[in-house]
Amino acid sequence: MHLAWGEEEERFRAELGAFLDAHAPAEAIGRGMEPETHGGIPLWAREWQATLFDHGWLIPSYPPELGGRNATDVQTLVYFEELAARGIPRALHFPGHAIVAPSLLEFGTDAQRELVPAAIRGDTVWCIGMSEPGAGSDLAAMRTRATLDGDHFVVNGQKVWTSYAMWSQMCMLYVRTGDTDSKARGISVLILDMTTPGIDIRPLRQSAGGTDFAEVFFTDVVVPKENLIGEMNDGWRVTMGSLAHERAGLWLEWTGALDHVFRRTVDEARRVGALEDEVVRYRLMALYEEVGGLRALGYKGFASYEKSGAAPEHALLKLATSELRKRIAQLTNEIAPSPENRREVLGTFAGTIGGGTSEIQRNAIARVLGLPRGY
Amino acid sequence: MDFTLSPDQELLRDTGRALVREHCPASLVRAYAEDPSVADDLTARLSEFAGLVAGPAVDLCLFLEEMGAALVPGPFVPTVAAFAPIVAAVGANDVFESVAAGEATGTVWSPSPVELHAPAGDRVEFVAIAVEGGDICVTDQFELAPLEVFDLSRPQFDAKVFDAKVFDAKVTGDSGTIGHGSYAALYRATVAFSAELIGTTRWMFETTLEYVKTREQFGRPIGSFQALQHRLADMSLLYERAWSSVYWAAMAIDADDDEQHRAVHVAKSSASEAARHIAGEAVQMHGGIGVTWDHDLHLYMRRAFMSEEVLGTTAWHRARLADLVLQEGGQHE
Ligand SMILES: Cc1cc2nc3c(=O)[nH]c(=O)nc-3n(C[C@H](O)[C@H](O)[C@H](O)COP(=O)(O)OP(=O)(O)OC[C@H]3O[C@@H](n4cnc5c(N)ncnc54)[C@H](O)[C@@H]3O)c2cc1C
Numbered sequence: 001m002h003l004a005w006g007e008e009e010e011r012f013r014a015e016l017g018a019f020l021d022a023h024a025p026a027e028a029i030g031r032g033m034e035p036e037t038h039g040g041i042p043l044w045a046r047e048w049q050a051t052l053f054d055h056g057w058l059i060p061s062y063p064p065e066l067g068g069r070n071a072t073d074v075q076t077l078v079y080f081e082e083l084a085a086r087g088i089p090r091a092l093h094f095p096g097h098a099i100v101a102p103s104l105l106e107f108g109t110d111a112q113r114e115l116v117p118a119a120i121r122g123d124t125v126w127c128i129g130m131s132e133p134g135a136g137s138d139l140a141a142m143r144t145r146a147t148l149d150g151d152h153f154v155v156n157g158q159k160v161w162t163s164y165a166m167w168s169q170m171c172m173l174y175v176r177t178g179d180t181d182s183k184a185r186g187i188s189v190l191i192l193d194m195t196t197p198g199i200d201i202r203p204l205r206q207s208a209g210g211t212d213f214a215e216v217f218f219t220d221v222v223v224p225k226e227n228l229i230g231e232m233n234d235g236w237r238v239t240m241g242s243l244a245h246e247r248a249g250l251w252l253e254w255t256g257a258l259d260h261v262f263r264r265t266v267d268e269a270r271r272v273g274a275l276e277d278e279v280v281r282y283r284l285m286a287l288y289e290e291v292g293g294l295r296a297l298g299y300k301g302f303a304s305y306e307k308s309g310a311a312p313e314h315a316l317l318k319l320a321t322s323e324l325r326k327r328i329a330q331l332t333n334e335i336a337p338s339p340e341n342r343r344e345v346l347g348t349f350a351g352t353i354g355g356g357t358s359e360i361q362r363n364a365i366a367r368v369l370g371l372p373r374g375y
Numbered sequence: 376m377d378f379t380l381s382p383d384q385e386l387l388r389d390t391g392r393a394l395v396r397e398h399c400p401a402s403l404v405r406a407y408a409e410d411p412s413v414a415d416d417l418t419a420r421l422s423e424f425a426g427l428v429a430g431p432a433v434d435l436c437l438f439l440e441e442m443g444a445a446l447v448p449g450p451f452v453p454t455v456a457a458f459a460p461i462v463a464a465v466g467a468n469d470v471f472e473s474v475a476a477g478e479a480t481g482t483v484w485s486p487s488p489v490e491l492h493a494p495a496g497d498r499v500e501f502v503a504i505a506v507e508g509g510d511i512c513v514t515d516q517f518e519l520a521p522l523e524v525f526d527l528s529r530p531q532f533d534a535k536v537f538d539a540k541v542f543d544a545k546v547t548g549d550s551g552t553i554g555h556g557s558y559a560a561l562y563r564a565t566v567a568f569s570a571e572l573i574g575t576t577r578w579m580f581e582t583t584l585e586y587v588k589t590r591e592q593f594g595r596p597i598g599s600f601q602a603l604q605h606r607l608a609d610m611s612l613l614y615e616r617a618w619s620s621v622y623w624a625a626m627a628i629d630a631d632d633d634e635q636h637r638a639v640h641v642a643k644s645s646a647s648e649a650a651r652h653i654a655g656e657a658v659q660m661h662g663g664i665g666v667t668w669d670h671d672l673h674l675y676m677r678r679a680f681m682s683e684e685v686l687g688t689t690a691w692h693r694a695r696l697a698d699l700v701l702q703e704g705g706q707h708e
Contacts, residue, residue: 001377001378001379001381001384001433001622001626002376002377002626002630003376003626003627003632003634004376004630266700266701275701278694281693281694281697281701282690282693282697284697284700284701285644285693285694285700286644286693288641288696288700289620289641289644289645289648289693290616292620292623292637292638292641293616293617293619293620293623293641293645294616296376296378296616296620296622296623297615297616297618297619299377299378300378300615300618300619300622302378303378303379303380306379307379313615316608316611316612316615319608320612320616359605362605362608363601363604365608365611365612366601366604366605366607369607369608369611370588371587371598371604371607372588372595372596372599373599374599374600374601374604
């Protein structure tokens with residue numbers, strides 16, 4: 001156990017630092033890692049994502065043709081450290097590079113894999129169609145149906161809370177292909193071109209004011225058979241895979257975001273002259289301890305991952321960082337009430353509901369703890 | 376930051392774990408309250424590991440975590456966790472060397488805000504006493520007054536220097552407490568006690584986890600009830616976060632990194648918070664058996680309470696941390 005990385009890692013950091021100094025746009029520096037886009041993916045963010053890709057700094061562990069430089073795990077960690085320290089996001093929308101790319105690389109055909117570079121670079125914007133009105137936490141209850149008809153599927157049904165749907169060219173769509181009651185055993189995943197006739201996208205305004213997700217209706221939407229990812233009725237495996245990708249690598253972005261918002265909370269407390277208040281100081285420090293502790297926990301998880309390829313700590317981190325994010329925002333507004341800080345609180349629920357609710361995370365942690373299935 | 380344990384560190388941890396499993400059953404802890412000499416054999420065995428005082432904080436912590444999980448009574452922990460760094464800081468080199476060789480034991484008495492009440496003072500040869508004016512006096516001539524025993528495995532005492540005939544009296548600093556001018560000793564002691572407390576917490580958590588998997592009500596294990604599962608998930612989070620904070624601080628100390636000034640406060644405060652919360656949940660999830668004298672839980676809970684109070688309360692640590700973190704233009708990480 002030691003605090004600092006070796007010389008080689010520091011060389012890697014310096015190289016990245018030089019790149020960031022030269023190329024990071026002003027809008028990105030200090031912006032923080034949060035994905036919220038509030039009304040579209042700005043041009044600077046698209047260009048930045050492409051620049052990172054072109055220089056092999058978007059997903060360092062990938063080979064150059066996929067926006068990386070074959071970096072080791074430790075180098076990847078250093079990469080995230082440096083971005084987090086500078087508050088620089090890689091991209092403002094993650095489905096393409098964080099979910100679609102790894103899923104296609106693992107389960108896709110050769111033809112499908114050709115979609116990967118553009119998905120990572122952000123040239124094609126992807127959305128993920130999983131949730132439905134009747135299937136949220138219980139994903140296996142989804143009903144959007146795809147019927148195989150010769151060389152194509154015909155899709156009918158509805159998705160909801162589909163982030164970025166209105167700006168997406170492509171969708172990774174989860175559909176029922178088995179019997180109505182086939183649950184997890186009857187789900188398949190399709191690649192859907194969002195310009196296909198029969199798709200109706202209705203943006204949903206969020207409580208915080210932005211419009212980042214939509215409900216999406218499908219009426220006799222035709223999808224070529226070769227757009228099936230993996231095997232027929234085997235989509236659950238792809239689901240689990242894609243969620244795992246999301247959980248495995250992102251913790252430093254989450255803790256980096258916490259650093260950022262905590263700093264802002266302190267600034268807000270200073271602004272309203274509350275920084276000398278003993279109660280405020282006590283409560284701020286309780287949160288500071290959590291932020292630092294979660295970062296340390298992430299590193300502990302990284303060590304288990306390096307050692308065994310599995311990191312039970314990661315299950316804790318999604319829950320902990322999103323819940324803490326919410327409490328930091330609440331405290332900020334309590335100390336320094338303002339329209340912005342109030343809105344900020346509303347926005348934080350995205351983290352504790354999206355990507356599996358906090359309760360579902362606790363259920364998963366209970367499994368990790370070896371507890372029997374719950375009632 | 377690399378949390379990977381080296382093979383030597385794993386061996387150290389496993390050795391400590393095996394040693395206390397064999398030589399420190401709960402029955403010994405209970406017997407100690409009546410007659411502290413029952414732990415003499417254990418203390419002798421542990422003295423072979425006294426050399427940890429001269430090594431990295433991380434190693435010391437790994438070993439002490441195991442001591443905490445078994446509620447090891449007697450002078451070993453106070454000696455290596457608190458006494459050793461303080462004699463090192465005041466430059467009482469001969470005493471430090473005999474401690475490191477496992478030949479001498481000692482404890483520490485220090486007033487608020489970084490209180491230590493000569494834990495296991497009745498079983499040691501030396502005491503480091505913070506005397507009037509904040510100087511520290513290392514002596515084998517001292518007088519003890521027992522305090523009311525709450526933690527059965529670790530009685531506490533008021534201690535004062537016996538007479539002018541002080542053995543190897545060493546003084547440091549000119550005012551304040553132990554922390555003054557010798558923060559390194561205080562940091563090491565704080566993180567060492569925090570690591571021990573983490574072990575105590577681990578026992579409470581694991582024991583509870585085991586219990587809810589076996590205890591049945593309504594025809595099923597109580598651990599299948601989601602109301603308990605979610606609380607256990609939160610307990611595991613608190614425990615893991617505290618564990619990580621403690622070792623982070625230990626690494627910062629070993630690297631003599633600036634981060635240590637903040638990390639020790641985070642470590643103590645987080646370890647205390649996890650201990651307090653998990654102790655309460657552990658008792659609740661045990662039901663009636665959890666409030667009996669016969670069940671070992673209360674032994675652990677008592678230790679958890681006392682460890683939270685020593686070397687600075689949570690309020691004190693947070694106040695100090697706030698001074699460091701919130702100063703104008705101060706660093707937040
Ligand atoms: C900002 C945001 C972005 C999103 N983006 C996408 C996206 O891009 N693509 C997509 O497919 N989906 C997306 N979602 C949907 C998200 O995955 C679902 O909202 C989430 O899985 C919860 O489903 P639900 O909304 O139907 O709530 P429900 O499942 O109905 O949950 C309601 C409440 O019941 C609790 N609950 C449910 N089941 C259990 C249980 N077994 N044990 C204990 N408590 C339970 C939940 O925790 C919650 O508190 C997004 C959601 C948000 C908020």
